[in-house]
Amino acid sequence: MTTTGAHQEATGTAPRSWLWWGRRRSVALDVGLGIASALECALEGWRFAERTATPVALGVLLGLVGGATLVLRRRWPIAVVLVGIAITPAEMGYLLTIIGLYSLAASEVPRRITATLTGMSLVATFIISYVQMEQDVRDAPEDFGDPGAWFVPAMSAFVAIGLALPPVLFGLYIGARRRLMESLRERADSLEAELSLLADRAEERAEWARTEERTRIAREMHDVVAHRVSLMVVHAAALQAVALKDPPKAVKNAALVGDMGRQALTELREMLGVLRSGDGDRRTASPVPLAAVGAAAAAAAAAAAGADGDGPCLADLETLVGQSRQAGMVVEYAVHGDARDYPPEVEQTAYRVVQEALTNVHKHAAGAKVQVRLAHRDAEVAMQVENGAPDAAGGGAHDADLPSGGNGLIGMRERVQALGGVFVSGPTEGGGFRVSAVLPVG
Template sequence: MTTTGAHQDGTGTTARTWLWWGRRRSVALDVGLGLFSALECALEGVGFAEQAAVPVPIGVLFGLVVGSVLVLRRRWPIAVVLVSIAITPAEMGYLMGVVGLYTLAASEVPRRITALLAGMSLTATLIVTFVRVRQDVQSAGFDPEPGAWYVPTMAGFMSVGLTAPPVLFGLYIGARRRLMESLRERADSLEQELSLLADRAEQRAQWARTEERTRIAREMHDVVAHRVSLMVVHSAALQAVALKDPQKAVKNAALVGDMGRQALTELREMLGVLRAGDDEQRRVAPVPLAAVAAAAAAAAEAAAEDGPCIADVEDLVGQSRQAGMVVELAVQGEVRVYAPEVEQTAYRVVQEALTNVHKHAAGSKVMVRLAHRDAEVAMQVENGAPDAAGEAGVARLPSGGNGLVGMRERVLALGGVFVSGPTDSGGFRVSAVLPDRDPSDGQELPASVSL
């Protein structure tokens, strides 16, 4: 028998397609049933030939041909049932009738057609059985004769017994197949959804890792750039006065040491938070991808709680004054405590702005303003035009060009407003407004950053 193609079975493996059969086992089953049906009909064809007064070979040949139709039951179940109904008066094809009704009920044929053909088969079987039972009763010569109820009762039991079980069993098998197919499709759908969820979790984890790397880089920049900038400034001053004023040189050396220790302390605190997050992840095995985002958020929150606050701005200004910068600090409004991330962001904005003044406008005067308002805190750092004489006496500090970008990212992440740019007098101004609330609560953002 030739093959006509390939398909995938329920397990997803590729299987050969044999004509209208899906598997080789189905071919063997249907061919075997067809042979049994042909032999049955051939034997029953002998009696049919005697009753119809035709040669026996013709009756046997007719039975072989009609019985072999059962091979087509999967392809044309309606035709098989119609043939079985047609040969019922000849008292042939009982196996074909039973198997045909089962196949019809289990197939995707509309239920009204199944009910119609089952009713036709029941009627034909009832009529033939009624006639046969009555003939047997008359020829047997029972004494006493059975009642009038005997023949129809026996005919009814036999016809229902030959028709109802295969139809009901076929309906059950068909419903079970459809249920299994539905469950298989649902399982495939769930597998696809799980795959999509896994992809999204991986994307969220990648985003969390990127955000955490960005945050770490920003913290490292803020800590190192400011402290090291002041250390470089004091080192230049120390070199200039080492021989002329030893006492001032000792003072500058002590300031350099203090700033270095402060930078190391902040770095250790930052690395300690990161190590604590790593240790917590190692205690949970296996770690899901979605936990990376939670760990990053926890690390960010812990760093914010342990970081500097607005109250430390005064010390920050004092360090810049010790480095020779002329800095004025003005505070407006009632001082209060804000959320840890707001406190740290405000401190970092002022810190980075002062660092930029050390790098790019040495010797210029600086004005630092803090304004505590009803629902926000505003800060502004403005320096005048660079002093050429001051710049000549201070070592040129390198710049990575990421300071303003980092400040903007910090402020916008909290739902604030950030503005920076040159002033008309030749200086530079950095302004920011941070809301004292959750940026996701839907309130309107501040419209300006004026102080």
């Protein structure tokens, strides 16, 4: 596994800083090179002192100080190269010059400075090599045969180029490779951060999908249970009132309560069956990317909204209104336009809006007259449920003391807006309440 710089900083495993060195082995390497260069320059300084009648101690000291500057090659490569050029006339500092030029080329120093100092080192080395080789040819011509006039300049240039250019070229290569590795490391850190962000977003989307699924299930349970059970409570209250006075009517109300209970149980079984089927699919399915969670949740919601055609539809509104009439509510039902088939989710949403509106009338406006209107238009279907002021003498719902969770209108609005429709609700001037919804059918 690749350990990036960001991971090292986060885990505390970043290398310890030693002055300007990043690692301990870099300290050991530079100190070792400095000692070797100091010893080399001290030996060459001793030889230089003997040739020039200079005090040996001074020559050795000059060599030690000059050679030891190689320790600074990572921090001040320009100074190291300048020291190497400065002591070249004393015929010392070859290791210092070679390592210094390499460090200079591998560093972040501007290339024009590198080229200038390389040229200066070439010239200095060429001059010293030319002078020394000219003297050697003059002192022992027999050792060189019969050299021409080109021999000394050519050999001096060869020595100068051989000492200066290879370390510079190698340093340029190492510097480019180092910058490439740093760029790749930064890119890896960036990708790691981006992957972490994507993982967080995927988890957020998964949590959002789970929340949406829980909300949808709660809404479905509310729609199925609230209306059926509310009617059952209303009929049970009526049954209690007429049980002794009108036994035939009590038997009829009891039968209605049983029918509504069976209908509620049937719808609950269908919903639980969908949930169990979904759990089974998740247990047997192979893992999917987290990016597909939102789409899967949307597909599940669409399926549960009646995509299979088993849910309630607009044709069932007549039966729904009849059940409320049987509970003693005065309901006027009107249909405008030619009926036609709509997408299942549209029909079920329209049905649930009317169902919840009638349930609210049973809960909050006992004895009120209700008008239910359904309008089939070119590109939309509209529904409206409006009730008058509650009848103070109406007993059924009031005596039944139906509880209210306060989420009915919110659920209706969420359903309608999920399909791109418009939902409006509010009190009327006559003291009643109106619920209106328009659903696009494109």
